[in-house]
Amino acid sequence: MDLDTVRTFVAAAEAGQFQEAAAELAVTQQAVSKRIAALERALGVRLFTRTPRGAELTIDGQAFLPHARELLRTAERAVASVRTDRRPLRVDVINSRGAATGLMREFHRAHPEIELDVVMLLEIDTAVAAIRSGAIDASFRAVAAPGRPLPEDVEAVRVLDEPLQLLTGPAHALAGARSVTLAELAGHRIWMPGVVPGTEWTAYYDDLVAEFGLTIEATGPNFGSDALLDTIADTPALATFMSERTRLVWPAGHGLRRIPVTGPTPVYPHALLWRRDNPHPGLAALRAHLAGAAGGRDTAGTWMPDWVIPR
Structure with a gap:
């Protein structure tokens, strides 16, 4: 059913005259008559009776009117559901405790008028x-x-370089250090069960291991951050890397230590990806917010893989 004919029917029914409906719709009276006639043929009933005062609904027209209005309301809702200025901005932050979540919380505080949907997707391909x-x-x-270029219609910009820290339990050999160099970490077991083959963070840690001779183990099931903290607290032989902005809470009895890593400081590069032709106004606001919040250019004394996109 053509929505223009339905819209014309409703306008004529509410105006009581084809001439007034034509003026409201910015069409000719003849166009209104033709649309009403086409709708009557499609429905197989007469919708209006001509009178000296204009046009009155028939019994069938009265029965059809509330449904016609609902059809138009449904069409409006359908259009609104896909209009970028009327739906939430949907952003993937990978996990709830990382730096990306913190960045989005800061954006929400700065722009509470922009409705957000936050999702968590593991795989970059997804x-x-x-x-x-x-x-x-x-x-x-x-x-x-490396070896996984982005499609041409997807753009990316680096928005945050996050230093890594060493997380140890109280009995670990490095627990009392105020800082530790990458060279001093050689020979220590760094346990990271969340390092999953095929992910971009695995590519990052593979390069870190290759360049500085570190030992990173991803053995055993990944039961989440709480189980990781329990193991690190209880096992003097294990430590793990933790990003500076990762938000974790652990029991006071764990006695965990977060130790800065230097010489150089490994930083994890966070980038924002989006489709080039995405017109959502909230996306433009997010990009501007992140550009204003980002730090400067690459900093001396830090390390990241050579495949990372430049600022």
Whole structure:
């Protein structure tokens, strides 16, 4: 059923005259008559009776009017559901405790008028596909991993370089250190069960291991951050890397230590990805916010893989 004819019917029914309906719709009276006639043929009933005062609804017209109005309301809701200025900005932050979540919380505080949907996708391929299909508007990732270029319609900008810290239990050999160099970490077991093959953070840690001779173990199941903290607290032989902005809370009895890493400081590069032609106004606001909050250019005394996109 053509919505223009339905809209014309409702306008004529509410105005009581085809001439007034034509003026409201900015069409000719003849166009209104033709649309009403086409709708009557499609429905197989007469909708109006001509009178000296204009046009009155028939019994069938009265029965059809509330449904016609509902059809128009449904059409409006359908259009609004896909209009970028009327739906939430959908952003992938990978996990709830990382730096990306913190960045989005800061953005929400600065722009409470922008409605947000926050999602968490593990695989970069899944995130890129969701960006391209419009399922999400943006994703925080470390790009571009070697051999995995982004599609031409996806853009990325580096928004945050996050220093890594060493997390140890109280009995670890390095627990009392005020800082530790990467060279001093050689020979120590760094346990990171969340390092999953094929992810961009695995590519990052593979390069870190290769360049500085570190030992990173991803053995055993990944039961989440709480289980990781329990193990690090109880096992003097194990430590782990923790990003500076990772928000974790552990029992006071764990006695965990967060120790800065230097010589150089490994930093994890966070980038924002989005589809080039995405018109969502909230995306433009997010990009501007992140550009204003980002630090300067690459800093001396830090390390990251050579495949990381420049600022």
